[in-house]
Amino acid sequence: MSDFSNKLIDWYSVNKRALPWRETTDPYLIWISEIILQQTRVVQGYDYFIRFVERFPTVKSLAEADEDEVMKYWQGLGYYSRARNLHTAAKSILGDFPKSYDEILSLKGVGEYTASAICSFAYNLPYAVVDGNVYRVLSRYLGIDTPIDSTQGKKLFASLAAELLDKSNPGIYNQAIMDFGAIQCIPSSPDCNVCPLVDSCIAFAEKLTRVLPVKQGKTKSSNRYFNYIYVRMGAYTFINKRSGNDIWKNLFELPLIETEHLLSEEEFYALPQFQQLFTSGEEPMIRCLERNVKHVLSHRIIITNFYEVVLSEHSKSFSNYKKVAIKDIDQFAVSRLIHLFLEKYL
Ligand code: SF4
Structure with missing residues (x-):
């Protein structure tokens, strides 16, 4: 030895x-x-x-x-x-x-x-x-x-x-x-x-403890811009399971629209992807709950706006998402970003 x-x-x-x-x-x-x-x-x-x-x-x-x-x-x-x-x-x-x-x-x-x-x-x-x-x-x-x-x-x-x-x-x-x-x-x-x-x-x-070990480069972080929509339809809301080869794969989240940059509320409401979520004639109540929430991951920063949409109990909007009782939402595995949001708003 x-x-x-x-x-x-x-x-x-x-x-x-x-x-x-x-x-x-x-x-x-x-x-x-x-x-x-x-x-x-x-x-x-x-x-x-x-x-x-x-x-x-x-x-x-x-x-x-x-x-x-x-x-x-x-x-x-x-x-x-x-x-x-x-x-x-x-x-x-x-x-x-x-x-x-x-x-x-x-x-x-x-x-x-x-x-x-x-x-x-x-x-x-x-x-x-x-x-x-x-x-x-x-x-x-x-x-x-x-x-x-x-x-x-x-x-x-x-x-x-x-x-x-x-x-x-x-x-x-x-x-x-x-x-x-x-x-x-x-x-x-x-x-x-x-x-x-x-x-x-x-x-x-040789007084080198401050300089050793040497690292050659730090990974740059890049930003992504998320817009999450918290829907309230009586006692229900909608969630979605993330798929694809991306962060948080297989975790659940609120309906999401990702954009190239941070949008103002007006720009977001005018987005075709947002408008397509609603059946024609629907008049939901919409408001922005939080803007510019920063969530730091190892190589990127997620910058998020959270919106709330209130639908009538018989609405057919958001039909592509999974409908769950709001009281049961903590049974689903979600990212820390969504967890913190839900903790604050529910
Ligand atoms: S091994 Fe680490 S803690 Fe020990 S003398 Fe060297 S630098 Fe200091």
């Missing part, structure tokens, strides 16, 4: 976070936790994990569940393709959870990082994990300024991680380096004076 891994594992034995997916070697539970934590912080993911595995405690129970229910348990976590992929992958597993790296990597939504995490945590197989924490620790400790988001950087860090992996104890070593990055060698202002690696850390010696 190298000095590096020795020190990391010693540090981990004192500082390890007590998390339910760390106390198990069940590959299914580890898989669920890793997928939840891909784009979610531990504090937020914790409750979701508990609720999710209480309802779907085994691969079989997840495979047999209805997709709408799986999405409901994911509601609010974002990046909904993760839930869809989990469900698809669960259905593809016949019998026990796969035991080899290649089989695990072939599951839908599982990349190299997740496959390595499952193999090492559940089966103690010698695969090194490389996540944001590992990039940071290695680039600082070894003083490497190759951008971590470049092809060259990814290759370099993957081979360094594999080289440094403690092959006699891959599961514990991987958890140790990830926790070390999350707790000790944190992105800004790491407390190097209490770090067990300080004597051999190049970033510390």
Whole structure:
């Protein structure tokens, strides 16, 4: 065992976070936790994990569940393709959870990082994990300024991680380096004076902790403009399930008209797509409830206007949408944007 891994594992034995997916070697539970934590912080993911595995405690129970229910348990976590992929992958597993790296990597939504995490945590197989924490620790400790988001950087860090992996104890070593990055060698202002690696850390010696790791470029975000219509028809409203290869796929939402730019109320009311929603002769009451609501996703900002339309109880308008009782609307999985709106207005 190298000095590096020795020190990391010693540090981990004192500082390890007590998390339910760390106390198990069940590959299914580890898989669920890793997928939840891909784009979610531990504090937020914790409750979701508990609720999710209480309802779907085994691969079989997840495979047999209805997709709408799986999405409901994911509601609010974002990046909904993760839930869809989990469900698809669960259905593809016949019998026990796969035991080899290649089989695990072939599951839908599982990349190299997740496959390595499952193999090492559940089966103690010698695969090194490389996540944001590992990039940071290695680039600082070894003083490497190759951008971590470049092809060259990814290759370099993957081979360094594999080289440094403690092959006699891959599961514990991987958890140790990830926790070390999350707790000790944190992105800004790491407390190097209490770090067990300080004597051999190049970033510390050369005062590079602020500049390492290097990233080559940030993704630009672009705007999208949504106009949601909250219909009131007596005790009913209308919703729609999103489809296509787009954000929030398979989640429900209010009737939506997306536009190229933010429209004034008058421009919106004059839109043919809006007028076509109504049967001829209908005289609905229409008002704008909220303008310019900004919802930030990883690569784009959704700018939304919410409208309210009040129809007579016997109206035939919005007939292409799903009619639901307003009191039942919380049974449908919706995006956080819609959830916040409904919470405010219902
Ligand atoms: S000395 Fe500082 S920069 Fe180096 S590994 Fe420790 S915490 Fe990270």
